[in-house]
Amino acid sequence: MSTDGNPAAEDETRAEPPRRSRPLRGLRIVELSTYVATPLAGMTLAQLGADVIRIEPIGGAPDRTRWPLTGSGTSLYWSGLNKGKRAIEVDLSSARGRDLVAELAVRSGIVVSNSERHPELGFEALRERRPDLIHVLLTGRRDGGTAVDYTVQAATGFPLLTGPEDSANPVNAVVPAWDLTAGLYLATGLLAAERHRLLTGEGQQVRIALEDVALATAGNLGYLAEAQLSDTPRERCGNHVYGTFGRDFATADGGRVMVVALTVRHWRDLLAATGLTEVVAALAAALGVDFTEESERYRHRRVLGELLAGWFGARPLAEAESALGATRVLWSAYRSFAELAALLPANPLMARLVQPGAGEHWAPGSPVVMDGEQAPPEPAPLVGQHTAEVLRDRLGLSAADLAKLRRDGVIRDAGGAPAATDHTERS
Amino acid sequence: MSTDGNPAAEDETRAEPPRRSRPLRGLRIVELSTYVATPLAGMTLAQLGADVIRIEPIGGAPDRTRWPLTGSGTSLYWSGLNKGKRAIEVDLSSARGRDLVAELAVRSGIVVSNSERHPELGFEALRERRPDLIHVLLTGRRDGGTAVDYTVQAATGFPLLTGPEDSANPVNAVVPAWDLTAGLYLATGLLAAERHRLLTGEGQQVRIALEDVALATAGNLGYLAEAQLSDTPRERCGNHVYGTFGRDFATADGGRVMVVALTVRHWRDLLAATGLTEVVAALAAALGVDFTEESERYRHRRVLGELLAGWFGARPLAEAESALGATRVLWSAYRSFAELAALLPANPLMARLVQPGAGEHWAPGSPVVMDGEQAPPEPAPLVGQHTAEVLRDRLGLSAADLAKLRRDGVIRDAGGAPAATDHTERS
Numbered sequence: 001m002s003t004d005g006n007p008a009a010e011d012e013t014r015a016e017p018p019r020r021s022r023p024l025r026g027l028r029i030v031e032l033s034t035y036v037a038t039p040l041a042g043m044t045l046a047q048l049g050a051d052v053i054r055i056e057p058i059g060g061a062p063d064r065t066r067w068p069l070t071g072s073g074t075s076l077y078w079s080g081l082n083k084g085k086r087a088i089e090v091d092l093s094s095a096r097g098r099d100l101v102a103e104l105a106v107r108s109g110i111v112v113s114n115s116e117r118h119p120e121l122g123f124e125a126l127r128e129r130r131p132d133l134i135h136v137l138l139t140g141r142r143d144g145g146t147a148v149d150y151t152v153q154a155a156t157g158f159p160l161l162t163g164p165e166d167s168a169n170p171v172n173a174v175v176p177a178w179d180l181t182a183g184l185y186l187a188t189g190l191l192a193a194e195r196h197r198l199l200t201g202e203g204q205q206v207r208i209a210l211e212d213v214a215l216a217t218a219g220n221l222g223y224l225a226e227a228q229l230s231d232t233p234r235e236r237c238g239n240h241v242y243g244t245f246g247r248d249f250a251t252a253d254g255g256r257v258m259v260v261a262l263t264v265r266h267w268r269d270l271l272a273a274t275g276l277t278e279v280v281a282a283l284a285a286a287l288g289v290d291f292t293e294e295s296e297r298y299r300h301r302r303v304l305g306e307l308l309a310g311w312f313g314a315r316p317l318a319e320a321e322s323a324l325g326a327t328r329v330l331w332s333a334y335r336s337f338a339e340l341a342a343l344l345p346a347n348p349l350m351a352r353l354v355q356p357g358a359g360e361h362w363a364p365g366s367p368v369v370m371d372g373e374q375a376p377p378e379p380a381p382l383v384g385q386h387t388a389e390v391l392r393d394r395l396g397l398s399a400a401d402l403a404k405l406r407r408d409g410v411i412r413d414a415g416g417a418p419a420a421t422d423h424t425e426r427s
Numbered sequence: 428m429s430t431d432g433n434p435a436a437e438d439e440t441r442a443e444p445p446r447r448s449r450p451l452r453g454l455r456i457v458e459l460s461t462y463v464a465t466p467l468a469g470m471t472l473a474q475l476g477a478d479v480i481r482i483e484p485i486g487g488a489p490d491r492t493r494w495p496l497t498g499s500g501t502s503l504y505w506s507g508l509n510k511g512k513r514a515i516e517v518d519l520s521s522a523r524g525r526d527l528v529a530e531l532a533v534r535s536g537i538v539v540s541n542s543e544r545h546p547e548l549g550f551e552a553l554r555e556r557r558p559d560l561i562h563v564l565l566t567g568r569r570d571g572g573t574a575v576d577y578t579v580q581a582a583t584g585f586p587l588l589t590g591p592e593d594s595a596n597p598v599n600a601v602v603p604a605w606d607l608t609a610g611l612y613l614a615t616g617l618l619a620a621e622r623h624r625l626l627t628g629e630g631q632q633v634r635i636a637l638e639d640v641a642l643a644t645a646g647n648l649g650y651l652a653e654a655q656l657s658d659t660p661r662e663r664c665g666n667h668v669y670g671t672f673g674r675d676f677a678t679a680d681g682g683r684v685m686v687v688a689l690t691v692r693h694w695r696d697l698l699a700a701t702g703l704t705e706v707v708a709a710l711a712a713a714l715g716v717d718f719t720e721e722s723e724r725y726r727h728r729r730v731l732g733e734l735l736a737g738w739f740g741a742r743p744l745a746e747a748e749s750a751l752g753a754t755r756v757l758w759s760a761y762r763s764f765a766e767l768a769a770l771l772p773a774n775p776l777m778a779r780l781v782q783p784g785a786g787e788h789w790a791p792g793s794p795v796v797m798d799g800e801q802a803p804p805e806p807a808p809l810v811g812q813h814t815a816e817v818l819r820d821r822l823g824l825s826a827a828d829l830a831k832l833r834r835d836g837v838i839r840d841a842g843g844a845p846a847a848t849d850h851t852e853r854s
Contacts, residue, residue, distance in 0.1 A: 020631055023623035040647065044612075048619045062690060067670030067725065068653040068661070076649035076656070077670075083647075140757075142775065142796075150668050151757050154675070154685035157764040159666075162601045163590050170675060170683060170761045172666045173600035174589045177607060180644060184611030185471075189795040191618035192475045196450035198625060204447055204798040212776045212794040217607060218764070219791035219804075220467065220510075222503035224771065226495040227764035228788045229503070234495070234764065239586075239599045241577050243494030243504075248581070248597060256597060258581035263489065298494065330567075330578050334597045337584040337645070337654035337661065344651065348569065349639045361655045364646035367639040368616040369569075371631040377646075 021366070021373035022049025027194065028108040030055060031085065032101070032121060034063045036149070036176055037210065038114040038138050039081040040183030045190065046084040047366035047375045053108065053390055054087045055101050058412055060383035074357030082380035083353075083363070088391065089384030089412040092118065096410045100391065106130040107394055109203075110194065112186060114138040123205040132203035134193045136186055142209040149176035149210070156214040157223065165238040182213040240305075245297035247305050248334070255317025259308070260330040264292045269327035274311040280304070351376040382414035448793070448800035449476025454621065455535040457482060458512065459528070459548060461490045463576070463603055464637065465541040465565050466508040467610030468617065473511040474793035474802045480535070480817055481514045482528050485839055487810040501784030509807040510780075510790070515818065516811030516839040519545065523837045527818065533557040534821055536630075537621065539613060541565040550632040559630035563617045565609060569636040576603040576637070583641040584650065592665040609640045667732075672724035674732050675761070682744025686735070687757040691719045696754035701738040707731065778803040809841035 019025075027050040031042035039054075046052040056064070066077045088104075091097035098120045105111045105121065106129045116137070119125055123135035140147030153159050153172050163171030189206040197203055218224050226234060239248045239258070245267065246260035261267040271277040280291060283303070289296045297304065312320055317333060324331045335343075344350045344362040353363035356379065363377040391397045391411065405411045446452075454477040458469040466481075473479040483491070493504045515531075518524035525547045532538045532548065533556045543564070546552055550562035567574030580586050580599050590598030616633040624630055645651050653661060666675045666685070672694065673687035688694040698704040707718060710730070716723045724731065739747055744760060751758045762770075771777045771789040780790035783806065790804040818824045818838065832838045 023619040023631075026626075027622075036648070043647065044615060048615075062721075065721070067722065068649050068657060069722075070656060076652040080647045080649045080652060146755070146757055147759070148668075148673075148687050148689065148757050150666075150673055150687055151685050151759040154683075154761045155759040155767075157762055157767050158600075158602050159761060160763050163598055164594075164596075167591075169591075169677075170666070171590055171598065172675070172685070173585075173602055173604070174669070175585050175600055175602075175604045175644075176648075177600070177602045177604035180604060180608050181611060184608060184615060185795055187615045188471060188475075188611060188618065189797070191615065191622065192450040192795070193797065195454075195618065195622060195625070198622070199453075204450075207796040207799075208794055212791075215767075215774065215776055216791040216794040217602075218767070219777075220470065220507045221463070221603075222495050222505075222507045223764055224768060225503040225507060225782075225785060225788050225790065227768035228771075229497060229786060230495060239577075239597070241575075242601070246575075246577055248599070250596075256581075258578050258599070260575050260577055262575065294489075294492070295494065295496075328573070330573055330575050332574070332578040332582040334581045334586060335584055336587050337650055340582075340584050340642075340645070341651060341654035344655075347642065349642055350646075355652075358652060359656060361652050363652065364639075364643040367635055367643040368612055368619075369634040370616070370620065372634075 019049075019373060020371040021369075021375045023370060025049035027051065027110070029053070029110045029112055029190075030101070030105045030108045032111065032113040032115055034061045034114060036081060036179035037183040038112055038186060039063075040180065041112050041136070041186035041190065042085060043081055043083055044184065044187045044366070048368065049375075052085040053104065053386070053394075054082060054085045054381070055092075055104075056087055056089045056383045057092045058089055058409070060089070064383060070358050072357055074355070076358060079355050079358055079380040080363075084375075084378035085381055086386035086390060087381035087383055088387040089414075090387070091410050094410055095120075096405070096408070100395070100405075100410070102126060102129065103395055104390070106133070110134045110136070110190065112136040112190060116144065127203065130203070132197055132201055134190065134197060134203050134206070136190045136193070136206040137208070138182055138186055139207065139209045141211050147210050149179045152178045152211050152214045155211060156218055157227075158218075161234060161236050163236065163238070165236050167236060178210055178214045181217060182208060182210050185213055237301075240298075240301055243298050244294050245301055245304065246330075247301065249309055249312035249320075251312050251317040251320050252314060253316040255320070256334045257312065257317065257320055257324070258332050258334065259324070261297070262294075262330060266327075266329050267291065267297065270308070270329045273323045273327045273329065274308055276307055276311065279307060283307075349374070353377045353379060355379050356382060384412050385414040387411050387413045446476075446800060447798040448796075448802045450797060452476035454478065454537070456480070456537045456539055456617075457528070457532045457535045459538065459540040459542055461488045461541060463508065463606035464610040465539055465613060467607065468539050468563070468613035469512060470508055470510055471611065471614045471793070472617065475795065476802075479512040480531065480813070480821075481509060481512045481808070482519070482531075483514055483516045483810045484519045485516055485836070487516070491810060497785050499784050501782070503785060506782050506785055506807040507790075511802075511805035512808055513813035513817060514808035514810055515814040516841075517814075518837050521837055522547075523832070523835070527822070527832075527837070529553060529556065530822055531817070533560070537561045537563070537617065539563040539617060543571065554630065557630070559624055559628055561617065561620045561624060561630050561633070563613055563620070563633040564635070565613055566634065566636045568638045574637050576606045579605045579638050579641045582638060583645055584654075585645070588661060588663050590663065590665070592663050594663060605637055605641045608644060609635060609637050612640055667725075667728055670725050671721050672728060672731065673757075674728065676736055676739035676747075678739050678744040678747050679741060680743040682747070683761045684739065684744065684747055684751070685759050685761065686751070688724065689721075689757060693754075693756050694718065694724060697735070697756045700750045700754045700756065701735055703734055703738065706734060710734075776801070780804045780806060782806050783809060811839050812841040814838050814840045
């Protein structure tokens with residue numbers, strides 16, 4: 001493996017045509033990160049073929065034990081967000097450890113991080129050592145202040161519009177949308193900067209704040225403009241889809257189904273499937289409204305919804321699914337994760353993954369399919385699994401160098417054991 | 428403007444060094460899209476400097492009138508998701524119209540779309556005309572079936588874990604997390620494919636399914652592995668943050684604040700600020716647990732939460748904010764969009780935007796800051812605003828060609844008027 005960090009001159013890219021699902025093969029990234037957003041950025045790029053080396057402090061970062069845990073203490077959360085990376089374990093509290101990481105960053109040429117703790121690993125210091133460095137940093141707030149997805153949710157309006165219409169209190173979303181979008185903005189920003197470097201030779205810093213991602217999205221979806229320009233604040237609408245016809249329905253057997261009629265064709269199909277075409281036509285005539293207008297379907301969502309609720313409530317889920325399945329209507333039954341798990345073996349996104357500490361299970365590959373090829377899931381590393389091979393191959397350290405660093409507590413190998421990986425090539 | 432579609436040979440890139448906030452300057456993208464995900468992909472790339480041309484059918488796509496609307500009928504949603512693009516209006520139901528768009532796609536070299544309606548505009552047909560074409564396609568399901576964010580939410584488990592602990596029913600999130608993440612995966616996949624083309628000359632198709640994005644994320648966050656490997660299904664935990672200490676608290680004056688103590692330091696700070704250090708120490712001793720362990724703080728979240736709830740409930744929001752503001756604790760008061768709107772003028776992410784049909788308001792620039800530079804918001808186009816200039820500059824059509832196409836109903840200009848933009852350069 002070459003130690004030349006210039007991705008344009010990367011050996012691997014030139015030696016053989018990259019497989020289609022790995023268009024980023026040859027890209028070398030050092031990741032210094034915790035929690036969701038930055039690890040997702042690194043994993044997304046790793047799944048597209050980049051060589052992503054995750055730097056762990058001795059013993060691993062705090063998020064390595066985040067719930068859910070297996071019986072043996074392996075974090076399924078950490079494992080899920082670090083698939084396909086390599087990991088090295090370095091004492092970041094020591095100057096020698098930080099210098100090793102700085103050298104690795106310089107040789108790799110790209111850093112993605114959510115930490116500003118160590119100035120030696122920051123953009124300014126690293127750029128001194130490599131002028132074309134790309135440094136991608138996530139902060140909580142733009143001013144460098146801290147924030148996490150749940151506090152950003154609170155700060156940006158959505159929890160007061162989420163949840164049942166009669167909620168007295170804010171409802172946070174369990175899907176950490178701001179972490180996820182921030183992670184993917186990091187990946188996008190990194191690739192944009194790397195494109196610029198390929199064409200011009202110039203590096204740069206890319207900064208993104210978690211709160212900015214949420215605010216930008218609130219603006220992009222029209223919420224901020226509406227709050228400034230409209231006299232009537234938006235109200236909670238439960239599981240109704242704002243501005244069109246969509247809501248959930250209970251079936252006679254306790255099932256529940258989400259139904260969305262976005263277009264006139266969806267709407268006509270829905271009425272035909274539920275036998276309500278004539279009733280709704282009579283209602284439209286009596287009210288003097290045209291339900292082929294999306295806005296009218298939303299304005300009258302409650303009465304239309306009650307008519308449809310009667311139909312759904314009178315039959316079991318299977319019958320409703322069968323009727324909807326014969327239409328163009330957008331719909332899905334609600335599933336629990338247990339129900340979802342039973343469907344994974346048939347899904348081509350999924351493959352069996354043997355994750356040390358967790359056991360074998362179905363795990364997703366990359367959702368990005370390149371020319372019909374999809375990168376399958378690869379295991380997450382153990383903390384320190386690749387310490388020896390990375391420092392040897394990337395920095396040229398000898399077995400004696402590694403032994404001394406190990407004795408001095410500057411580096412550690414997986415599980416704290418003398419590295420069994422010393423003489424192992426990466427598969 | 429050159430009509431050469433090879434981005435690596437793009438005049439603009441070579442003529443002057445791109446401004447740092449526009450690293451994708453020179454990239455030419457044709458967008459054939461509706462709703463959230465694909466427009467967000469295009470806008471994200473436009474905000475990084477790409478020239479994104481949105482193709483509208485005559486009269487505009489259905490989403491151009493999606494709520495919220497201004498009094499004059501302008502969609503703030505559509506405007507928010509199409510900032511900084513150009514737009515042309517073409518009769519896609521006619522072979523001549525489709526051929527114009529195909530030619531534009533071929534000259535531009537990159538297509539991003541969520542439509543498979545017209546085979547002439549699909550990957551196979553366009554690749555025949557340009558072998559190195561990059562075609563990025565979003566579908567609902569992997570098999571090409573339809574789905575939208577709310578039906579994907581239902582299908583993938585999260586609504587049964589969202590909302591108050593005593594909810595009987597699923598709670599959908601108003602933030603369309605799957606639309607947003609899908610849009611950013613599209614942008615990431617597009618840039619990865621374009622990097623591959625820059626290095627090898629090869630184009631390819633990138634396909635992403637909205638449902639796959641949700642499933643992959645459920646796997647990445649550990650939910651799928653947990654459902655397969657754990658005996659105890661995860662339960663709703665309201666506004667508690669799963670696996671750590673975090674929840675919302677009501678204050679004496681009806682305020683509400685989200686508080687997260689992720690680390691031992693956060694936790695100690697929170698106890699000190701609320702005067703509960705000794706009480707919690709006594710509780711820990713009595714229970715025989717160690718609250719410096721994140722897992723223990725989560726397991727005992729209810730009793731710890733009730734102790735803290737007493738403190739928050741006894742004082743007004745301003746006093747709680749002042750106490751928290753002096754600590755490292757992660758927190759934010761919940762804000763409505765009206766409260767948020769009042770804060771926008773002070774936020775450097777925001778700038779005044781004059782949006783035709785909507786009026787002037789504060790709008791977000793790109794959340795991606797490149798070397799300290801941030802792309803400010805640019806107005807969304809009118810449907811057909813750039814019909815004449817794009818067809819003239821990109822396809823070399825003459826004024827007479829344009830007049831004939833206009834007469835024949837194949838193209839239209841903004842508002843259906845003969846294009847005032849005929850002789851206007853893009854600013």
